Amino acid sequence: MLIGHYTYSLVLISVLVAILASYTTLDLAGRIASASGRARMLWVCGGALSMGVGIWSMHFIGMLAFTLPIPLAYDIPLTLLSLLITIFTSGLALWLVSHDRVPVLNIVLGAFVMGLGSSTMHYTGMAAMRMQPGIDYDPTLFGLSLVIAVTASAAALSIAVRLRKETPYVRLARSGAAVIMGFAILGMHYTAMTAANFPAGSFCGAIPGGLLPDGLDKLVLIASLTVLGITLLTSVLDARMAARTAQLSLSLKEANRELTQLALHDNLTGLPNRILLADRIDQAMHKVDAQGGMFALMFLDLDGFKPVNDAFGHHVGDQLLRAVAVRMRENFHRHDTLARIGGDEFVLLVELDDGEEAVSVASRQVALVSQPFSVQEHDLQVTVSIGISLYPGNGRTQQELLMNADAAMYHAKSAGKNGYSFFDASMNTNARNQLQLLQDLRLALREGQFCLHYQPKFSAGTHRPIGAEALMRWNHPQLGLLMPDTFMGLAEKTGLIIPIGEWVLNEACRQMKRWYDAGYTDWRIAVNLSALQFSHVGLVETVTDALATHGLPANCLTLEITETTAMSDADASMTVLQKLSDMDVDLSIDDFGTGYSSLMYLKRLPANELKIDRGFVRDLEDDSDDAAIVSAIVALGQALNLRIVAEGVETASQQSFLTRLGCDSLQGFLLGHPLPAERFMADIEACRRRLSEITN
Template sequence: MFSSNYNNVLVMFSFIVAMLASYTALDMAGRVATTEGRASRLWLIGGAIAMGIGIWSMHFIGMLAFNSSMPMGYDPVITLLSMLIAIISSAFALWLVCLHELPLRRLLAGALLMGGGIAAMHYTGMSAMLMMPPIVYDFRWVTLSVVVAIVASGAALWMAFHLRQQSPNVRLLRISAAVVMGTAIVGMHYIGMAAAQFPMDSHSMAAFSGVDNNWLALLVIVVTLAILAITLIISILDGRMQARTSILASSLAQANRELTQLALHDNLTRLPNRLLLEDRLSQAFQKASRGESQFAVLFIDLDGFKAVNDAFGHHIGDQLLISVTERLKSQLRATDTLARLGGDEFVLLVEIAEPTDASQLADKLVHLIARPFYVSRYELLVSASVGIAVYPGDGENERELMLNADAAMYHTKNSGRNGHSFFQPSMNANAQNQLQMLNDLRLAIEHHELRLHYQPKFIAPYGPVSGFEALLRWERDGKTLSPDVFLPLAEKTGLIIPIGEWVLNEACRQLREWHLQGHTTWTVAVNLSTLQFEQSNLVEMVIDTIKRHQIPPEMLTLEVTETTAMRNPDVSVEILERLTQYGVKASIDDFGTGYSSLLYLKRLPASELKIDGAFINDLIAGSEDASIVAAIIALGQTLNLKVVAEGVETTQQQDFLTQLGCDTLQGYLLGRPMTPQQIAQHPDTDWEPQLSINHKPD
């Protein structure tokens, strides 16, 4: 045998390449396992090529590290065949570790096949050395190298399978595993090299010998490291993109969940809202129609809640509603649905075996609500009026059942409150009337049945007329209905939104017509309901209407009740600021009947306060009402607000309000609500006060 040794630098590089190839294999296993379809197949092919070339390069560099006393030559076909064997073995390994399970039998079979493939790659590569006479092998060392290859393959497969999924420390674990795998691969190679024995008369059969092994090794190292580095960089970039995509998908899913929560649940109590309740009712009807169950709808309304709101403010009222919700939920099953429709109205949907179950539950809830609530530092007392409608029997569809439960609830209120009532056919007339009125109200705009009457507002004490307040009327079946008959129903059903838009549009149209007739100093005031004021497009709708009818914005006054303005003060300030910046004037209506914070009142960009008519009815000098009215007028003057008094019906009220400094008067003494035609026919457009006293509004 001739003498030989190893180039230690190349040996070190072969070890580095082996570890890098091992890490690439582990990373590729993770990429293949976490992708699907075409992407998974592409990663499998690319990973197999990169990993196979890495393992083969380690083997080839190890062969080049072998320094012998004669020049070496290599058969290119056999050398490429050894590389192909490495790539095929790598593809098999990646496929194996990406299966859902890796039981012991499959692990052992995989270790034998992969270890055999690596050994075949090694000895095929050795046979590429063009030597004569051929290399002689010590089969004891050969056997040991094959055993090491199989054991190393089994360990590599096991580690790759368990490190294929992403985890917080997976990168560090893969590096550690790559060191172990690289050491095993290098150990197998050099054990195989130790098995090779070269006879003393061996010589190279290569056509071109004498190529510098160091330069050839450098070329292989550079190419291999480039391939492995590019593969890892692409893998890292893809991993980051997947992570960002996953984060984006997770964020979108969270946003969708939050939007669904907002769309289907009440913001204050987090209970299902009307939309979700309708869906649950539909499901209950489908189940009951198959004969699988019967159910009851309990319509719950709190007695005395408005008094709490007026006395302590909406903040305390909201906390009370939350406390009521918690009490109600404490008595319910997981299958029951408790929804909040708005304000202090709740609806409970429950499956029952018989109607007495609903009665017992309602009685329990009534007694539960009757107990004192301790909110902030206050002890609050409210009660509950409950109406019950049972299916089948009390309604053929969701809407009818809800209306009948509502009718039963009002029957409870009219019977003394703090109790419950089942729906009875005797209540049906009222329920049917409500249903018919609702249907007619939906068509009122389309059928041109809505009318606006205009009540003049006079500069105190006798005029002239400064403008008009638009008052809604409904011409139904030849009768004129006042707002208190149908507006509560419109508020409850949401019809107040299109009706309110019609009122604003018609009032602005009429004002434009008056201006064209020469009454350019007249203004018009329009009331905004609570539901209207909460619409997100309110400001845009008002501005569009003003532009459509080409009226000066300052000639339009929007009246918002004190209760509505204080419901959400910060939002109210923002909305009114946007409107007043455009030029529209704002008026705080029914002032004195709600709960106001002077801090917020000072911030509200209103131009006038409107004293509620309840304070004017019994206005006598020295009375309590007189003191309240005097205080309101003084407050308005301090805040530079015009003060309007409505409900003026006597000359005594007129004189007293004028003495106190009230700016504008409105009431039956001065002028009744009139149609535009009646206003046009009035003999004096500056208006002389009408001396009709002691007439109450319709």
């Protein structure tokens, strides 16, 4: 029997080729798993070629490492056939495990295909030597080589399936698995080689026309390394491209999510916006129509937000809105919807078991919002007015439901704010009237439909005119001359009071300048300031501009603010009033005695005048309590060196009592009605004559 020997350098090369081929196979399994459609089939074909060439190269180099004491060569057709066998069986095995979910049966079948293919490749390659007589194989070792081949293939495919997903340490795991798989393949090969026995006197029949081993090992090595290297490089580059594509896809998904968030949510509070709210209302309506039940749509509008926004700036106002949203959002069920639809307006969609449940929900929101908010070291307090419409019952469409809830909210505001109101059909008429009035009010501001009437003020002791109070009127094209109480509340609520107030101030200063130039230099013109005007950050600048525009001395202007407005935030009021006082503008506390007077703050306020409310003057003759209150106010004003003005004087006895009491000036219908400027002076003269007759 011929004794063979191994060239250990080639054995080592075969080991390295086996490990490289195993790693390439595992990496390709990952690329196949991440691909789909046509790309997956291309990777299966590429994997079959690479895997087949790798296994065959290891086998052929292992055969070249084995030498016999006779010349050897290899039959070309059989050698190529062995290569094709391993490529085909490798491709079939990869295809069986290329699906997203790989059952155990596929792994078992693939192991048999790949193992028997490898064995067939090996023994076909051995047959390519055409040994004469034929090679004598040990049956036990022959069978063992088949078992090793199938077992190694099963292990290889199982590992490939487990490691085909791209995870942080998958390449390290593949490297370790490649070593195990390489030695398993080598075990099959060298077991099969050990099974081969060459009888004495054997010779190689493939020498004529066959492949001679001289330099063939280098050629096979270079060819196999080229195929494996190109395949592995392509796989790595494709993996990187796939990773970048996946990252780009993730970024696009995140961008789409953010765009969806921006499109469907309010940017300031993160609450759903009108678009998402409309969808939620539609869903709720379909659910009620299909399954029964009911829901409430609550329109919430903050009371007192505009003064906060104007006094402290929009950044504080924005933070207050966020705080309100957070507080309300934390106190309703997860399946309900709270949306911000603009400004300080919110809508709450609440699923209900019965209508009475809406009462508790609304009451809870009113109580929550009325609690103070701490925003940038400011303790701020607002309230909320809520209008409630129910479905079914208060509308058939979401537009009707929202409109009716809005109407109910305005009813809640007109009823005193800081509360809730359920929709009633009569509210729509009022809401439409208010909407029309608001549109007319904006038009009146643009087209100059407003005018001022002036009511004279007289010195109580000398009966001499000392000025006038400017009172606003609206010449409505259809409704005629409207008094302030019909529209000033709406102007205050919508913020139109700011531009309207600026017009009043400028017009009053313009008229007073005419009287001043006519010789009435000791007169003062009084202008009322609303709460919103007084808290507006541009008030001082507006007053300064009006005086400068018309060249009117500051001490000819009296600004009247109500006691409640002055005391609501006394420290802030003190700052504004002090700035106005420093300009020499005259300051009057209007309606004194009707609010929550604070003597501590009153003595600190830089006011020049107290104005007694007409409510006390009206019942002066019949109510001793009113007489006592007026006496106390006069005494207080005198103690603080303030002028005392009494308004609403309509009878001679009222005039006489107030004069004896010590009032400085009087105002009322007895003395003069509010009139346009062109009729004002004529009425002044008539009033003078009338007073002279009364006193004489």
